[in-house]
Amino acid sequence: MYRSMTSRRVRNYVMVIVMVAVSFLYVTPLISIIYTAVERGGAVLVEAGLRFLADLPPTPLSTSVGGIAPALIGSLLASALAILITIPIAFLMAFYVTEFPRHPLSRVCEVVVRAFSGVPSIVVSMFIYSTVVMSMGTQSLLAGSLALAIVTLPYTYVYFTSAFRSIPESLREAAMSLGMSRVGALIHVYVGVLRRSLLTGLLMSYVRAFGDTAPLLFTMGFLMNAVFAGVLQQSNAVPLMIFVYALSPYENFHRVAWGATLVLLIIYLALFTVSRVLVRGVKL
C-alpha cells in the first residue's frame, strides 16, 4: 500500500505523541495514591502522633484511633524471618545455576523456581494453613513467615541470578587462572564485587515480604490485645491489618487503615530509594 510522505509523517507524529501521553498518563495513579494516602492517612497520623506506632488497635466503636504496634512488630519480624529462610536458599541456588549452567539439575532448578512464581500466594497461604497451622493448632508468626518465605523465594532467586550473571567473564577467568576454586572465587572475588547488588537483592526481598498480604491471610492470625505474643503465637501485619480493616464496616477502622497505609507507603518508598541508591554505585 502506498502512502504519501506527508501522511506518513503526520501519522508518525500523532502516534509518538499518543505513546508518550499514555506513558505519562500511566503515572497519574501513583500521584493519586500518594495524594490520597497523605490526605487521609496524614490526618490520622497528626491526630494520633507517634503513639500511632506504639499503641494497640482501637475497638470498633471507640473514638480514638489507637495504634498499629502489633502489626508493625509482626511485619518487621515476620519479613526478617522470611528472608532469613529464603536468602541462603536463593543464594546457593543462584550461584549453582550460574556456575553450572549446562548441568541438567540447573535446568530442573530453573523450572522449579519459575514454577514457584506461578503459584498464587493465596494458595500458599492455604497450604501453610493445612500443614503448619493445622499441626500446630494455632496461627502464628512462624507460619506467616514460612508462607512469606515461599512467596519471596522466586523474587530473591531472580535478583541473585541476575547479580551473578552480571559478573564480567574476564573477572571469572582471572580468578580461575589464579588457581582459585569456584567456592574460593565466590568468597574472595564475587561477593566483594557484587556486595552492593546482593545487598539490594536482600533489601528488595525484605520490602517484598513486608508488603505482601495474601500469604498471611490464614497463617498469621490477627493479634490485637498485645504488641507481641511470641513467635509461635498469633501475630499481625501492617498489610493484613489494612486489608481486614478496609473490608470492615466501621468508620474508625477505615481511619486506622489509612494511617497504616501512609506508614506502609513511607517505609516502602524509603527502602526502595535506599536500594536504588545502592544499585547506582555498581559499575562493572
Add this chain to the structure above:
Amino acid sequence: MFFSKSDKLLFYSTLPLIVGVLGILLILSYMILSQSWPSFQRFGFAVLTTSAWSPSDDPQREFYGLAAPIASSLYVSILSVLVSVPISICLTLTLIEILPKYLGAPLRYVTEVMGGLPTVIYGLWGSTTLAPFLRDQVMKPLHDYLGFIPLFSCRPLTGHSMLAASITLAVATTPYVTALLIEGYYLIPSKYKEGAYSLGATDYEAYKIMMGILKPYVIAASLLGFSRALSETTIVALTVGNSMKLSLCLFDPAYTIPSLIANQFESARLYEYALPTLFAGALILLLISLAASYAGIRLVYGWRERIHV
C-alpha cells in the same frame, strides 16, 4: 567441572536444597488436591459447572458450585491484560526509544516504584478512589448512552465491580509486563532497526517492525501478566464487590476465586464441604496459573534462542 574438593562439596550440598524446594512444590500440589477431594467426591464435576454457595449445618443440604467465580476470574484477568499490555507497549517504546535520558530515567524510576508497591495499597486506593471515580465518570455515562450493549446493561451501584477490579489490576501489573517487554526489546539485534531506518522508515514504522519481531515476547508477557492478575487476591477482594453472580456486565460485582477464598475461608471451616470446595477452587487456580506461566516462559526461551541465531 570441579576445581577443588570444596566445589564438589558445594555441588552436593546444593542438591538436597533443590530436591527440597521441588519437594515443597509437590507436597503443596498434593495437599491442595487431597484437601479438595471430598468436594469432588460429593459434587463431582457439578462443582465446576454450577454456580451456588449455600452452606448448611446439615451436610446433606450443602451445595456449592464454582462456575461463577471461575468465569469471573478469567473475565477480570483477561480484561486487565487487555488494558495493561497496550500501556506496557507504549511505556516500553517511550522509555527506550522516544524520551531523552533525563526524562526517561525519572519515568522509569516511577514505574519501578509502582511495580513494587504493596498490593494492599492499590486495593485500598482502587476501592475508595478509583471505583467511585469510574462509577461517576465512566460507568454512568456508558450505561445511560450505550446501555443496550450487554456489557454496559446493568446499573452501576457502588462502583465496586469487575471493571474497577480489572483496571486496578491493570495499573498494578503494568510495571511487571513493561519490565518483561523492556528486557525482550534489548535482546533484539540492532540490525533490524538499522535495516528499517535505512529503508526510509519513519520512527513509528520502525517501532512497528520492532514490535512485530517482539510479538512472541508480547504474547508471553501477556500470559505472565494474566497469571499474575489471576492469582492476585488483595486488590480484587477490595474492588470487585464480592457477590456470587454470573454476569457479562462489566459494572456488576462478582467473586473471583481468590476473593471468594479470602472472604469465605474463616466461615468455611464451620461446614463440612465448604472448605474442600474452596480448596477445589484453589486447585483450579493453581492449574490455570501454572499452565499460563509455563506457556509464557516456554515462549520467552524459545524466542530468545531463535533471535540469536
